[in-house]
Amino acid sequence: MREASADASSRSSTLWTPDTALSRRQVLTVGGALTATGLLIACGGGSSSTPTTSSSSGSSGGSGGSAGTPGAGATPGSSGGSAGTPKRGGTLRYGLSTDPSNFEPHVSTGAASGAVKLMVYSTLLTYDANGQLIGDLAESFGWVDDKTFEVKLRKGVTFHNGDELTPEDVIFTFQRIKHPDTAATNAGRLTALERVEAGDGNTVRFHLSTPMATLPYVLADNSCMIVSKKWIESGVDPKTTMMGTGPFKFIERKPGVSIVLERNENYFISGLPYLDGITFIPMPDDNARVTALRTGTVDFIDYVPYTQMDAIAQTKNLVLKTDKVLGFGWLAFVYDREPVNDLRVRQAFAYAMDRAKMVQIAFNGHGEPITGGIIPKGWVGHSPDLEGTYDVDYDKAKALLKEAGFDNLKIDLLTTSTYSVIQRPAIAAQAELKNAGIEANMIAEEWLTFRQTVQAGTYPVHVWGTAPAFNDPDFLTDYVGSNGFFAKQIHFSDEQIDKWLTEGRQTTDPALRGEIYHEVEKRVLELLPWTYLIRREQGEAMANYVKGYTHLAAGSWSQITLRETWLDK
């Protein structure tokens, strides 16, 4: 790691001189928060890393760093995964939980299709095993000033058609993402992005209208895949085919049958990937997927159903890799609707649930209760002091209800029947609420119907579940920001929270950001537009001869470590 310059006018050629950099934390301490103009972090590295020796930049704020490989280093999910010398060859048969609807690189259509796209395309940045940002197509990256972010591209990266990756492709990619016709998932998160320019050498600069600490995380999101300008402009339909710079080349898709990928011989990390190819086989039925793994029809499956986790963990020749960080569920109140427009009623709901018991009921213990804030452990803004805010207290819940004028409360509770990971916490909640005299009448609707009903605000309470869209506390904007998707649905807005969220986005100092998001979490727990329920365990399972795969702390990006995965057979 090395060198930081406090001079905004520094030329980029001086930014990445080797071996003298400060750590990002040191730099930020020197530079301060919002006023940290002219910051630039430069980290060493840049050479194409080998799979077992590189490491992350180690920064916790994640806005400066170098290239690396995600699976490198110790990680909670990788136990026993990468032992031995990697062998080349073999095709991994991957039981995929959903048949991807399409391959559009800039619109997220779920984790399963994200995993497939991640193998063919690359992003500028990605995450290491500990959830820290590292370069992918970026050799190094960092802030030039608080409104300019610079990425130095790796040299000699080629697309699968042989064309070299140029800054032009990166610029085109972000123009495409910002173009309304693309309807890109990240368009809304990039409103502060004014323009992207080619800098000196192989660099690209992102110019912002306002400071935006979240930019690096957005760049690492798997809906910000870098595409070839020439290829897209040639008129291909990126919904039906793929062509990128990733470790595997797209060969063919047979809808409902398979998606076949083949090793990219010219992948920019020399020596990788180890596998000759990956065949994704859509297996939407949970039990069929697990049976396929048990019988050896596939080597690897995603979205292991919680009902099978114990059995898989106890099976000798199978390995289970999971996290309890990302997926979570909540019970939302339509904020201006009787009777839940009364804070006491909302608090009664929050106190009326023994979430530890709900983890047992809903997921056989494969999860964790959330009694405080939602930002996961290890992230900026995680607030351990808020834990226990809503520990179960049936008497308090009853008293609050009584105060609000209810002896017994009968209420309609909406959820979806399509996803058991959402519906089961709802069922557990329904059982718990009874203890405080709340009789919830459950209405379970099919997914898209459910979403329309939620938007219409037909029922005062609903249970939903998902995972943060990206690994930064700013994901809360979607939930509690006045314009946030989820907040709008329940007619919730709060000026103070909006102010803090803006501040959080524009602050680069992780410590300061931590304080800001702590305040946001605290206020959400006070205003209680919803009450969080439980985090669910989720992950992948594989045969024990599948080595080198790491379940990353940044869960939904884990599949990137398939490039380091090999078959020991």
Next chain:
Amino acid sequence: MTRYLARRGLYLLVQVLVVATLVFLLLRLVPGDPARAILGETATEDQVARVRRELGLDRPIYAQYVSWMGKVLQGDLGTSITSGRPVATDVRDRLGNTLELIVLATVASLIVGLPLGVIAGLRANRLPDFVLSAAAMLGLSLPGFVVGTVLLLIFALRLRWLPQSQYVAWSENPVEHLKLLVLPVLTLASSAAAVVMRMTRSSMLEVVRQDYIKLARAKGLSERVVILRHALKNAINPVVSVVGLELATLLGGTVIVETIFGWPGLSSLLIAGVRARDYPVVQGVVLLIAVLTILINLAIDIAYAVLDPRIRYS
């Protein structure tokens, strides 16, 4: 017969038109927005509106109907909203798989159900009848997901005789393809065979009491000829209609078997289409199923005439 067929052809057109219109309208009554299905969870209103416009879903329903119908009449089923592929291609690929599955299941159910039905009918209210009827009840009452899962557990997981869940095309590996078909076909055939058996039994029971059977026996014909040529041939018509109905039901009703065994057929395409509100896909599949169902019915009617000389169409 020609006039009859022409008339039936005309009916077919009218029926298909009615079905197409109904599906089109009903789909639009179902809540849920295709644009939201395409765009993922947190798409903005602007993005949703834009995609709706792009897909032409912002136009009045009659305008959408007219343009869709216009295309259908030219043989164009449109493009899938979610995958961007032509509906006709997807439907064609899946149709082959479905037909293979249900035709084999029907053949298997006839091979098993017919002789057992004959035996049960001839030995009515005796031990073989009781045993067979009990087996048929079991076959009828066990749902496909139970039979399928149990078969999978026994033959794929325990005995490892048969593979599971990874579709292989006939063109790639015919042997593997056939092996893969065994369990889904058995699952479907288990209930279909029960239906065939019960229908054959009751039909046989009725026929063997007829005078012409007594006459045949009195003439000194062998029991084999009496049963096969005189009894069964007269008893078969109700069985044929049951088989026809079964085939038509299976056309869009194999979703559980397709899901359990990873068999890419029409039903799973239809369900995926409904889930994503992929209007063109759902319309295309339902239209095809409607046409095939009508054709199957026509084929049954013709089969009646072939099997029973007393039936004549004019």
